Amino acid sequence: MSPSAITAELLTHARATVDLPADAAKTLTALHAAATGFFTQDEEVKRAHGSEDFTYGFRPYGRQYSISPDRPDMNESFTYWADNPVTVPHHEAPTVMPFLQALSDYWAVAAAITETVLAELATHYGHQPEAAPPFRDYSYLEINWYHPSDRDLLQDRHEDGHLLTLAVSDGPGLEIETDGRMDPFHVHDNRLLAMPGSLLTAMTGGDVPPLYHQVRNHRLPQRLTVLFLANPPLDRPVPPFVYREGRPVDIAHLARTSGAMFGLPDAPTLPAAHTNG
Numbered sequence: 001m002s003p004s005a006i007t008a009e010l011l012t013h014a015r016a017t018v019d020l021p022a023d024a025a026k027t028l029t030a031l032h033a034a035a036t037g038f039f040t041q042d043e044e045v046k047r048a049h050g051s052e053d054f055t056y057g058f059r060p061y062g063r064q065y066s067i068s069p070d071r072p073d074m075n076e077s078f079t080y081w082a083d084n085p086v087t088v089p090h091h092e093a094p095t096v097m098p099f100l101q102a103l104s105d106y107w108a109v110a111a112a113i114t115e116t117v118l119a120e121l122a123t124h125y126g127h128q129p130e131a132a133p134p135f136r137d138y139s140y141l142e143i144n145w146y147h148p149s150d151r152d153l154l155q156d157r158h159e160d161g162h163l164l165t166l167a168v169s170d171g172p173g174l175e176i177e178t179d180g181r182m183d184p185f186h187v188h189d190n191r192l193l194a195m196p197g198s199l200l201t202a203m204t205g206g207d208v209p210p211l212y213h214q215v216r217n218h219r220l221p222q223r224l225t226v227l228f229l230a231n232p233p234l235d236r237p238v239p240p241f242v243y244r245e246g247r248p249v250d251i252a253h254l255a256r257t258s259g260a261m262f263g264l265p266d267a268p269t270l271p272a273a274h275t276n277g
């Protein structure tokens with residue numbers, strides 16, 4: 001599917017299927033392998049690669065939730081901000097380097113799709129493509145490693161507090177809301193789901209509602225999810241593509257505070273510095 005078709009589907013159905021070409025799908029397959037290598041290490045090894053406030057790198061089980069803190073998402077997680085490995089503690093250690101390389105390779109794929117979609121949305125609302133919010137320094141990849149569980153839902157129904165999420169998983173479970181009903185959506189290494197988040201709703205003056213989703217438990221021994229979460233700049237005001245009533249919202253302010261819904265700290269207000277050129 002061409003980027004234009006993705007954008008058109010987002011505008012008409014508030015979600016889009018993204019079919020990856022073979023070389024792009026390969027980076028995702030490699031990322032799955034590298035993530036499995038990382039998450040199957042000892043807890044102590046993994047914890048050495050997480051920042052104290054859980055913003056960067058590894059986040060242990062139970063720190064993030066979808067509705068209520070007493071129902072944590074049943075996963076541990078790894079967050080890779082701004083395609084910048086330096087944000088991850090001990091990033092040069094062999095226990096994390098192959099994983100960081102695979103994250104960076106897949107980042108290029110996900111960021112290219114996001115860039116085109118945001119530029120096309122800007123054009124749709126009568127702006128130059130360059131008016132699309134720059135997202136690369138403010139966005140992140142989140143890899144979720146699910147534990148076996150008896151709960152019906154591994155993640156409760158929620159919307160994402162970002163512009164756009166590109167989601168893929170190595171097993172069934174993802175369900176999306178259509179006309180008030182939750183239906184399975186099949187993703188795999190050649191097929192992503194593009195989900196608008198609440199910031200895209202604000203950017204489009206309500207034209208594109210957020211896609212509500214949840215994760216059903218199919219009692220898999222393990223499950224790995226790869227999410228690319230696109231944010232607008234967090235350190236300067238960001239105007240919406242269009243607004244229809246009242247005062248225009250500052251999208252950056254919405255973005256900084258949206259993590260609190262899920263038990264996470266506010267997103268960093270400054271982009272992670274690129275020290276590796």
Ligand SMILES: [Fe+2]
Pocket residue numbers: 158159160213
């Ligand atoms: Fe989500």
